[in-house]
Amino acid sequence: MANPVTNWIAFLRKYGPIAQNDNMYDEHLRKSSKRLGIRPIEFAHPAEEEVLSLFKEDAPQLASVILTGTAGDGKSHLCGKVWKQIGGDATEWNSDDIYYRKSAILSGKPVSIHIIRDLTALPETDDRGRYFQKRDVLELFCTSLLDPSPSDIFLIAANDGQLVESWQRLGDKEVFLKTRTLFESLLVEDLQEKPGVSLRFFNLSRVNSSILLDLSLEALLSHEGWEECYRRGAGEFEFFGSRCPIRHNYELLNTPLVKSRLRALFELCEYNDLHIPIRRVLLLLANAILGHPEAKDRLMRAGDIPAIIKNGTTYKASLFNNIFGGNLSDTRRESLEVFQNLNKLRIGQETSNRIDNILIFGHADEILRPYFDRYLAADHFYGADENYHAAQREYLEGSDEGNANSQAFLDLLIGQRRGLFFKVPEDQEQEMTLWELTVFRYAGEYLSRVIAMLKAGGKVERAIMSRLVRGLNRVFVGMLISSDREVILAKGLSYTDARVCPLLEERISVIPRLGEKVEVIMPSEKPVLRISLSNSLVCDLPLNLTRYEFLSRVAEGALPSSFSKECYEDMLAYKSQVLRALSKRPQEDKPDMTFRLLNIDEHGHPAEEIIEVSND
Amino acid sequence: MIDPSIIIDPPRPSDHPDNLLWVDEQIWGHRLWDSQSSWLVFLEFLNLAEACLREEKLLEEGGCYYPLSFKPYKRMHLRNILFNNEKLSEVALRVPDNESAWAEWLEWMADNAKGATGGFSYLKTRFPSFHEFSALIGMLKSSAVESDTNRRWSSRFVFPFGPHGLYEDLNITPSGSVSREYINFGLTGELLYKMLSRSEKKEQVRPYLARMLSGENPWDKLLLRLQPDFSNDLATRGNSFLPYRAHASFDRLGEDWLSVCELQLPGFDSFPFLVTLSAFHVVLYQLTLGSQWNEEEQKPFFVCEVLAPKKTLIRELAGTSYQRNNLLTLQTVENYIRRIEQSQEWQSATQQPGSFELCRQLLIDQVRWPKDPEDYDGCNDPQTLLWELRRVAKNRHQQHAGNVHRNYGRDIGLISKRGTNKLRYAPNDSLLKALVLANVRTRMEYNEFLSRLYNRYGLIFGDRQAEVVLEKGEFDKKAFQANSVRLEQRLGSLGMLRRLSDACAYVQNPFSTRS
DSSP states (O other): OOOHHHHHHHHHHTTSSOGGGGSSHHHHHHHHHHHHTOOOOOOOOTTHHHHHHTTSTTOSSOOEEEEEOSTTSSHHHHHHHHHHHTTOOHHHHTTOOSEEEEEEEETTEEEEEEEESOGGGOOSSOTTSSOSOHHHHHHHHHHHHHOSSOSEEEEEEOOHHHHHHHHHHHOSOHHHHHHHHHHHHHHHHTOSOOTTOOEEEEEGGGSOHHHHHHHHHHHHHTOHHHHHHHHHOOOTTSTTSTTOHHHHHHHHHTSHHHHHHHHHHHHHHHHTTOOOOHHHHHHHHHHHHHBOTTSGGGBOOGGGHHHHHHHTOGGGGOHHHHTTTTTSOHHHHHHOHHHHHHHTTOBTTBOOHHHHHHHHHTTTOTTTHHHHIIIIITOTTTSSOHHHHHHHHHHHHOOSSOHHHHHHHHHHHHHHHHHHHHHSOGGGTTTTTGGGGSSOTTHHHIIIIIIHHHHTTOOOOHHHHHHHHHHHHHHHHOSOOOOOSEEEEEEOSSOTTOSSOOEEEEEEESSOBTTBEEEEEOSSSSOEEEEESSSSOEEEEEOOHHHHHHHHHHHTTOOHHHHOHHHHHHHHHHHHHHHHHHTTSOOOOOOSEEEEEEEEOTTSOEEEEEEEEOOO | OOOGGGBOOOOOGGGOTTOSOOSHHHHTOBTOOTTOOHHHHHHHHHHHHHHHHHTTOTTOOTTOOSOOOBOOOOOHHHHHHHHSOTHHHHHHHHOOSHHHHHHHHHHHHHHHOOSOTTOSTHHHHHOSOHHHHHHHHHHHHHTOTTTTSOOOGGGOOOOOOSGGGOOOOOEEOTTOOEEOOSSSSOSHHHHHHHHHHTSTTHHHHHHHHHHHTTOOSHHHHHHHHTSOSSOOOOOOBOOOBOOBSOOHHHHHHHHHHHHHHHTOOSTTTTHHHHHHHHHHHHHHHHHHHHHHHTTOSSOOOEEOOOOOSSOOHHHHHHHHHHHHHHHHHHHHHHHHHHHHHHSHHHHHHHHSTTHHHHHHHHHHHHHOTTOSGGGOOSOSOHHHHHHHHHHHHHHHHHHTGGGHHHHHHHHHTSEEOTTSSSOEEOOOHHHHHHHHHHHOSSEEEHHHHHHHHHHHHOEEOSHHHHHHHSOTTTOOHHHHHHHHHHHHHHHHHTTOEEEEETTEEEEEOTTOSOO
């Protein structure tokens, strides 16, 4: 039954985590779009405007451009737009050729523009005789980069791994080595350009994932396919009727609260240096709306709905669970980076007493009943339905034999916790201990009191600074020190990174004093903890979400090596960096053998014992 | 086969009167000692280095490869104060008054200190406060190297802050007589020093080593203050022997030393890495030489498991790889004997009248056995004599030199039983860290890193390297790829890996001097 509505759903499924999607993604989508007569979900990539501005007659400067990123970020598509802008022929572009060349005027100068739409697919020799060998083109590219006023401009699209590998294979000629080091530096340090080089680097998958989410959501939710679905009109037990989970999921996704929580999740990933490319964002959204563990490929089709409603398995299509890939098989979920990233937050597995009390006992407890009603009973789709209550009874009162039954309830709890994350409104966040639903208990604070504060030009409040400094001190010293007004740089006798450090090297004041200070600032997109030893000596520690959580937990009593070993190692490396910088600071002359021993009293306050040994 | 021009002639037999058989020694040197931990190797090395620096001949043998005589310190006073001194903390706790505390302690030391002539009263003038003195000694003791082992007090070593903390291993009897034994400082440290002196990078390493031995820090100065001004009684040592003028494994050792030193880590932070890497290079030296003498085409390799939660194919292969290498040196010894048997001289000696006596003399010339009548009391037949030699040589090898691979490997974290009940190659975090510091200057693409680990050391983690050395039947691409992914995660948890995308990851050195 080929009608626009079923076609729309069928097309939407193609964006989801079905097996065929791993390779030839664009191909499939293009073909499906044509076949089904549906417009693809698309939007202008945030980098598009900037890239296009470099290929205008009045471009501010002459620079070659490299577009990198993972597959599906729209590199090839963007190249096509540039080609069109410089007056290239559209039919020529559709020929699927890899190398294009045209003369044009950029930045007021006539130049030759070369476009390579896929670096690894560049043929070794050119059948139109425009270049002799692949190496020659790339060599020309490298030389043009180092030329302050080049007459050849390049636009090259390549995945980052391929870029590095291709240059490795070019060999050891000086110009190749130089550009290779340049690329590595740009890639690893996440930069766009370097002085003295006519190059702009655009990593399309490095655009802030939450911006991509916004654009994707907008493009998806406003697609005309949905209008069609509404227009059709449907009965209660039919597709897109009042009991249809697909419709419910779509409407939920359109609510401000769900959007804002989803955005927060993406932001947290972003601040944890986890990137989610466009293709994967669309995959997540398609899966969120259509996911159901018993459907074919785990994604519902329009025709599945009547049966699902009749069998009472609507609750399994929970949007909240689907967002985390809960509808997928373990292997499938683990193979997709986007779900791995979101699941690092462990929403569903983490909880607090308050939350679980509401979920498990709320229906029977006088005080908790209102919460239970509001969040679970009121949700007729994914809240506490008959199925839930039955499993709950079994769990609470059931026999000891057969773990399977109580396991069923525990699985349901995971779904409910995830639901809570998207249902608790902002004004109830504190009371409902919302962020304890994630492994980053301090995430809410991080977003609102650190990031938002810094973005608005303010300073991070004193209480938070104190906590961070206390955590840092506990790692640096290795003892339960409670000092938060200064950073204590301590070392072990033999090693600076010993677990316990009884020797005091220096105390750095948090409040600005004689050039010293400790602060959290945001010089670029991400927050940074900065220890200033003097006006010119500073040491920065990028303060991503994990490190923030780590320091906060250590400040509250956790052992440094328990939450994250990687963080612990990072802190020790940072300490080493600070100690090295300290040695560059002009020292006052001290007698040769002065030993500053660090002792901690029972309240955690540091006391210094100085032993001086004379030399005569 | 080994280039004969790099082989050095063995020393006179009279230099090593207690030596029963000279086979291991000619192949690898006198000597590779299995019961010497990596830290003890390092300390022995530092002692020799310091003595050479004193003679202004640091890392400079001056073309004379044997003997290298030197005069290490004994520092009897220091050792007694630090390690033969239960009374100190007890007196500090019990006696609040300074004068009485000093009096009581000095009296106890007069009775109980061993081998230290001249008394300890100089300490009282230099450290007016007994309690401060006690606190400082407590700190120095806590820095002791390998403090958790159960060695005798005269074999305990303070952390090598500088030259004033270096002293050789000694046996000190209750009556106070002092002798050098070779159970802790087994001479491998001396071999390490000679290897470094014969490496290509020795000129560049020299200034860093000199700085390590300069003692420009408060702790070394403190150690000096703890010792009397009157001279040490220095004895001359130096009968270790390294049979090669030059070798690629010496150069490799030098390169790694230089890489770590150039990072200029603060304080003594570079020491643990140098300790680990040095011991690793000793193992590589032994296996490489063994393999070259065996005339094997394939250099020694190590299939390494990155610890997995359950048993994988890699674990099995890592175990087999370990077993193979563990038997390698024994094979070298056997081949050495076999070469004697097949040699021109032996063959012609067996044909002549009085063959047994000729053969016996031949063996004494070549391997210094059987010198004493009790060394061999079997039939007067060359064949039986040779069989006995083979038996004695293998036995002797398996008592000491043959255990170096296993013992040092376990010590540096290359070999372990963790998660299973058999030994196999499973590098631990500190070894991985040392390898990154020695090989990655700032950053290196991950696959390039794996490739480098194989080319320089023979370490195999990933499929590309495994494919080259393993038999088709043993090789499983997926298993090795999974192993490689686990290594990436491991390096990530050490803060040494930056993943860019699915296809691209970089190993980073967190201590690189370039910011």
